[in-house]
Amino acid sequence: MAASVRHLLKPWTPSLCLVRWSRYNPYYLDPDPSKDARVPESELSPEEKELQELKTVSPIKAALSSDTSSAFNDPLISKFINMMMQDGNKILARGIMTQTLETIKRKQVEKYHKSPAAKREEIECNPYTVFHQALENCKPIIGLASVQKGGKSYQVPVPLTDNRRRFLAMKWLITECRDNKHRRTHMYEKLSQELLAAFANEGNVVKRKHDLHKMAEANRAYAHYRWW
Amino acid sequence: MSGSVVQEKVAKLLSRQNGKPVLRPIKPLALKNEVASRSLKKGEATCVTEMSLVMACWKLNDFNNSVCSKEVSAFYTCVEKAQNKAKGKQGTQGRLLPKEANTLLKRFPNLSSEI
Numbered sequence: 298m299a300a301s302v303r304h305l306l307k308p309w310t311p312s313l314c315l316v317r318w319s320r321y322n323p324y325y326l327d328p329d330p331s332k333d334a335r336v337p338e339s340e341l342s343p344e345e346k347e348l349q350e351l352k353t354v355s356p357i358k359a360a361l362s363s364d365t366s367s368a369f370n371d372p373l374i375s376k377f378i379n380m381m382m383q384d385g386n387k388i389l390a391r392g393i394m395t396q397t398l399e400t401i402k403r404k405q406v407e408k409y410h411k412s413p414a415a416k417r418e419e420i421e422c423n424p425y426t427v428f429h430q431a432l433e434n435c436k437p438i439i440g441l442a443s444v445q446k447g448g449k450s451y452q453v454p455v456p457l458t459d460n461r462r463r464f465l466a467m468k469w470l471i472t473e474c475r476d477n478k479h480r481r482t483h484m485y486e487k488l489s490q491e492l493l494a495a496f497a498n499e500g501n502v503v504k505r506k507h508d509l510h511k512m513a514e515a516n517r518a519y520a521h522y523r524w525w
Numbered sequence: 526m527s528g529s530v531v532q533e534k535v536a537k538l539l540s541r542q543n544g545k546p547v548l549r550p551i552k553p554l555a556l557k558n559e560v561a562s563r564s565l566k567k568g569e570a571t572c573v574t575e576m577s578l579v580m581a582c583w584k585l586n587d588f589n590n591s592v593c594s595k596e597v598s599a600f601y602t603c604v605e606k607a608q609n610k611a612k613g614k615q616g617t618q619g620r621l622l623p624k625e626a627n628t629l630l631k632r633f634p635n636l637s638s639e640i
Binding site for chain 2: 434454511522523
């Protein structure tokens with residue numbers, strides 16, 4: 298009975314569609330702005346063929362104005378820019394990000410030219426790979442959650458979702474650069490220093506990640522207080 | 526099917542013919558158009574063994590993540606499996622979830638008074 302009744306539970310969608318909406322039915326698909334990502338039909342596995350067919354039939358959410366089909370569109374960097382943005386000033390945030398990437402490139406290229414030929418291959422000059430790797434190095438693996446048991450609240454080690462880890466890494470980077478650096482340095486300068494340090498697994502953000510891991514390790518006895 | 530049987534039982538419980546009535550209701554004996562939304566079985570902590578392996582590896586290697594990459598990836602696979610299990614198992618056991626039942630009842634309620 299439950300299975301047959303369940304198809305009646307699709308929520309009502311209005312006949313007049315608003316263009317930019319933030320709450321969609323779960324069967325709405327995300328827009329895919331990449332132009333050349335089409336793989337010819339013969340190379341697709343049966344599940345991927347089903348996915349492609351779904352894309353032709355299902356409704357798709359409205360695209361945001363920050364979605365581009367350009368080759369330079371990087372979702373991670375877009376997310377970081379959105380997190381840095383204050384009061385909706387996207388132009389400023391994007392400018393800071395481009396300046397940061399440029400500074401990283403300059404520093405790495407300088408390092409490349411100054412180093413002997415043997416060490417040159419290890420130096421990563423692509424600022425995008427530096428950013429991605431630095432963010433990976435800042436992501437915590439286990440987090441702490443506050444659980445109340447018997448009147449007392451304990452800090453319980455808990456696995457984190459990928460989104461939460463990415464958010465924490467970005468948040469730590471931004472707060473570290475805003476609060477703990479010298480007042481008169483520009484944000485792009487502070488960010489590039491912090492990103493290069495995180496790329497080499499040093500610096501305050503990686504230290505903060507290690508502190509979280511140490512606290513989780515210290516509280517490992519409370520791991521069974523979790524019920525999810 | 527058992528509507529009349531239920532009515533007879535209720536009439537017997539309310540009647541004064543066989544001594545004191547068993548039920549003395551203050552509100553009318555009618556069901557609400559809502560289901561109680563508890564039914565949350567208390568689960569256990571998932572992936573505790575994997576987590577303890579990761580932490581043991583950390584203690585040995587001074588929290589170096591590149592050395593412990595095997596344990597960490599095992600932990601991630603365990604977490605993903607647990608998440609998929611939790612999502613899939615919620616609504617497929619043949620019963621309606623309280624939320625779904627409430628939505629249906631809101632749309633097709635039991636009318637207790639004439640409109």
